[in-house]
Amino acid sequence: MTESYYPDVRALHLFSEMADEHFEALMRVSYVQTFPPQIEMITEGDSSDFLHIVLSGAVEQFCTWNGRETIMSTIRPISTFILAATIKDAPYLMSARTLEKSRIALIPSQDVRAVFDADGQFARAIVTELAQCYRSVVKAQKDIKLRTSLERLANYLLRQQRYSGGGQGFDLPIEKRRLALLLGMTPENLSRAFKALQAYGVTVDGAGVHIRDREDLERFAKPSALIDDYSS
């Protein structure tokens, strides 16, 4: 089972087009580690020694400053993270911790940079990936600078509903405490925000969310392709 994850990694956009020999070279120097839940794998400011790939489980990226903490994103399989720091050989800007027991593949950053110099296809894939990451953060920035917390929650629920298949009912993928920090609010405020959305047909029971009438909620949330679309 040692290299059973190769095909999963190879299937990622980032690695699917590169030359076999380069992919093999990267995989040979990489290794897999299994982390228990709630382990801080990366601390912001650390030098970026490895490109990380979440094979199973879940990881969240968070930041702290002056005793405060916020969550930047949660990462689910199969995807990479901290690509930008790896490429720039610069310190991590975000910390990362496991949410669940997780298998993580680690590729030494210097090898990633070496192959990046040698393989044009890989370099191009990295560009696409980075452009995607950049646009995601810009959207997050718009979300937080242009919307109130209630509007952010409403749009989050609409995105989540779509992501989970479009049915009226779905489960929150992370606990509410974390969702609050992800949305830039406190857990108490999130609780009240859920109640406020009852006026637009949203009911919550534990992690379960039910949206009675999507259009009703959309009239309030005013989702925008330029903020809420993950695909573009």
Add this chain to the structure above:
Amino acid sequence: MTESYYPDVRALHLFSEMADEHFEALMRVSYVQTFPPQIEMITEGDSSDFLHIVLSGAVEQFCTWNGRETIMSTIRPISTFILAATIKDAPYLMSARTLEKSRIALIPSQDVRAVFDADGQFARAIVTELAQCYRSVVKAQKDIKLRTSLERLANYLLRQQRYSGGGQGFDLPIEKRRLALLLGMTPENLSRAFKALQAYGVTVDGAGVHIRDREDLERFAKPSALIDDYSS
């Protein structure tokens, strides 16, 4: 004077390493346009037909949603913008307008993508540039999610002081109304924030700012390399 801007563009990290023939090819299909102040050159949602380069003047990127507006960044010569949209051939996420009369070089996006496919050096330069852009937005996101508006202003002033040479006095590079939106606050709140920073030795007269004792202000602002350093 038609192609007098070639050397300036060539000097940018993004273009300095690529093959001469590819650079020439890009320049041949590019052109320069002079815009008066306050012209909206790009509207969010538009398709990304050109990579833009600010040769002189100043441009700001801003976003709107539901009748609200925020400023994302201001761009001064010589630098490119909307690289990510160009690369992904995706709609602009941000609008852009000139602040002053500005000369802008425009390179058709499809040519950028073509050269990006053909020139490994150019692809690598784009990666570095995108990684830089990504990290800048992440820092902005941390700034706004972890700090109060007063703390954001204090750190902005410290950054600006450093950027302008480190002397006690310097001028704000943009008008306060815009600075407020850039920092995620209202102009009224910015006015009050400046007064509040008097307690830490900051005095303001028009666009002129004076910081009596940098360390005093730093004790309050707590600048961090992982938020406030432009270079890394």
Add this chain to the structure above:
DNA sequence: CGCTATGTTGATCCATATCAATAAGTGTGG
């Protein structure tokens, strides 16, 4: 089954937005 972390609710406080009025610039045309 009990402990601990998570979630909810209420009361209150604080930061920031909004509304309104005034002052100070800035540019324009006579």
Add this chain to the structure above:
DNA sequence: CCACACTTATTGATATGGATCAACATAGCG
């Protein structure tokens, strides 16, 4: 070069979104 118009900046009064503090309920988990 000045007067007018218009935008920007400031200041005050008030409203509100959201945070904080505290108490309690609930749900996981060993």
